[in-house]
Amino acid sequence: MLEIYHWEPNGASLVPLIVLHEKGQVFASHYVDWLRLEQLGAVPQPVLEVQENLEIEGPVLIDDGEQVCESFFMAEYLDERFAAPPLKPRTPQGAWRVQVWGRFLGERIAPAIATLGVHRFFVPAMRSRASELASAIERMAKPERREAWRAALTGEISAEILAESRRRAGSLIERIESALEGGRSWLVEDTYGLADIAAFSLAMSLPKLAPQLCGAERAGAMLRWIDRMRARPAVRAALASTRTGRPDEAFAPGPEHARWG
Amino acid sequence: MLKIYHWEPNANSGKPLLAATEKGVPFESVYIDMRKFEHHTPQYLAINPLGVIPAAMHDGMNLYESTAIMEYIDAAFDGPALRPREALGRWRMRWWMKFADEYYAPAVSMTAWSRNRSMGQHAGESRAEIEKRIAAIPQKERQVSWSKAIFGTFTDEEMADSERRVRHAARVVEAALSRGPWLAGDSYSLADMTMFCQSYGVPLREDSPVNDRNTPRTMEWLRTIAERPATQAAWALGRAWKTERLAHLRRPQ
Numbered sequence: 001m002l003e004i005y006h007w008e009p010n011g012a013s014l015v016p017l018i019v020l021h022e023k024g025q026v027f028a029s030h031y032v033d034w035l036r037l038e039q040l041g042a043v044p045q046p047v048l049e050v051q052e053n054l055e056i057e058g059p060v061l062i063d064d065g066e067q068v069c070e071s072f073f074m075a076e077y078l079d080e081r082f083a084a085p086p087l088k089p090r091t092p093q094g095a096w097r098v099q100v101w102g103r104f105l106g107e108r109i110a111p112a113i114a115t116l117g118v119h120r121f122f123v124p125a126m127r128s129r130a131s132e133l134a135s136a137i138e139r140m141a142k143p144e145r146r147e148a149w150r151a152a153l154t155g156e157i158s159a160e161i162l163a164e165s166r167r168r169a170g171s172l173i174e175r176i177e178s179a180l181e182g183g184r185s186w187l188v189e190d191t192y193g194l195a196d197i198a199a200f201s202l203a204m205s206l207p208k209l210a211p212q213l214c215g216a217e218r219a220g221a222m223l224r225w226i227d228r229m230r231a232r233p234a235v236r237a238a239l240a241s242t243r244t245g246r247p248d249e250a251f252a253p254g255p256e257h258a259r260w261g
Numbered sequence: 262m263l264k265i266y267h268w269e270p271n272a273n274s275g276k277p278l279l280a281a282t283e284k285g286v287p288f289e290s291v292y293i294d295m296r297k298f299e300h301h302t303p304q305y306l307a308i309n310p311l312g313v314i315p316a317a318m319h320d321g322m323n324l325y326e327s328t329a330i331m332e333y334i335d336a337a338f339d340g341p342a343l344r345p346r347e348a349l350g351r352w353r354m355r356w357w358m359k360f361a362d363e364y365y366a367p368a369v370s371m372t373a374w375s376r377n378r379s380m381g382q383h384a385g386e387s388r389a390e391i392e393k394r395i396a397a398i399p400q401k402e403r404q405v406s407w408s409k410a411i412f413g414t415f416t417d418e419e420m421a422d423s424e425r426r427v428r429h430a431a432r433v434v435e436a437a438l439s440r441g442p443w444l445a446g447d448s449y450s451l452a453d454m455t456m457f458c459q460s461y462g463v464p465l466r467e468d469s470p471v472n473d474r475n476t477p478r479t480m481e482w483l484r485t486i487a488e489r490p491a492t493q494a495a496w497a498l499g500r501a502w503k504t505e506r507l508a509h510l511r512r513p514q
Contacts, residue, residue, distance in 0.1 A: 048433065048440075052433055054360065068349070070355075070359065093322055093333075093337075095332065096326075096333045099329040100326050103328065143425075258367065
């Protein structure tokens with residue numbers, strides 16, 4: 001039996017929801033409102049990896065009692081668990097390409113998109129609730145998590161980090177554009193798969209977070225690819241789990257920016 | 262033939278070397294001296310435009326990202342399995358590789374730099390010359406990191422936080438090894454190789470959180486990995502002052 005604890009279908013939560021629908025798997029969805037800190041204590045007896053998860057806030061999958069976290073690895077897990085349809089090339093070269101995307105998106109891009117999203121949507125909505133949430137934040141076990149929430153709730157994000165985050169958003173667009181060059185439809189070997197799903201979960205909100213980067217001239221191929229993604233039944237089904245109607249505005253404090261190179 | 266471009270068998274450079282020696286695949290080892298910034302020369306950038314080490318070449322493809330190269334090596338060549346066969350084991354392996362690379366390793370590096378600031382500098386090199394070499398680094402994040410490291414501009418707060426993370430990571434690894442002999446499950450995998458490469462030097466530190474008293478399982482795990490023939494073979498690809506790096510893990514007689 002499959003269950004998944006997730007928030008709005010954006011970013012890390014969106015990835016496994018799309019994969020589950022693509023695989024046609026029946027699963028129990030536990031919607032958890034991260035802005036009310038409902039994720040604290042939601043997963044019964046979290047295993048070590050869930051407690052230490054570097055995503056800070058992320059979905060948790062439970063498969064016949066076994067817990068899995070970290071959205072990209074969760075996607076690889078589901079693809080290996082349920083073979084059809086395949087979402088990763090079976091060649092070593094193709095699998096390498098997908099994993100390079102996974103690393104780039106997780107290490108470089110997810111923190112940047114989270115920063116831009118927190119700045120634009122989380123801060124205005126949540127700043128007034130800082131004192132209300134303070135004691136729950138104190139009870140978070142990981143200092144990095146407490147720090148991420150406290151920093152986000154002050155609304156103070158340095159101009160440097162914002163500029164760096166915009167630069168990274170630009171590099172995501174460039175990489176997508178480059179992968180789609182020559183009229184290709186999908187990011188890796190022109191075959192739909194995990195790279196598209198993971199990149200879409202982060203790129204989906206770019207038209208709102210960085211409209212100046214999303215003009216037709218420099219992001220035309222990406223915009224068409226976003227439309228192609230949104231047209232897929234599995235993506236529509238995943239996005240339909242929204243309770244706010246605006247999943248691309250759903251952001252909570254995200255993973256840390258890489259501290260060293 | 263598989264070619265691996267690497268520096269010393271340590272941290273990211275050690276990872277594909279160890280995967281290749283464990284897999285038993287013959288490869289050409291190309292040593293690139295990062296202290297001389299050989300990975301930023303035009304010749305190297307022609308092979309690897311990102312200017313990162315390690316890199317690999319196989320069947321006409323330029324491969325980078327050490328973690329992804331390790332999985333490639335396991336998938337592309339015959340030899341013992343370096344990854345669990347089942348999905349859950351592979352998931353756990355990947356989680357621990359990320360924890361090693363993105364949480365533990367940066368904290369280890371940052372605190373190691375503070376203990377050995379001379380790395381990255383050539384004797385008598387002027388500040389202008391150092392800055393010129395740093396400017397040749399293709400990736401901006403690395404320019405910032407190298408600048409901070411060489412010019413000692415990490416704050417005391419950043420250093421203290423890194424020390425805390427090293428201690429925390431050491432406890433987390435010990436907790437993981439309390440569940441079983443290897444990080445991803447019942448067999449030695451890329452997760453253990455990665456974690457070894459990123460953390461094998463930690464017991465050498467003054468006041469280390471990793472020692473026989475605090476982390477007995479981790480010490481046993483480190484010694485077991487260090488004495489494997491494949492580890493010895495990978496470490497033999499180092500040079501000069503780093504070749505005795507595994508001495509502290511020899512079993513006491």
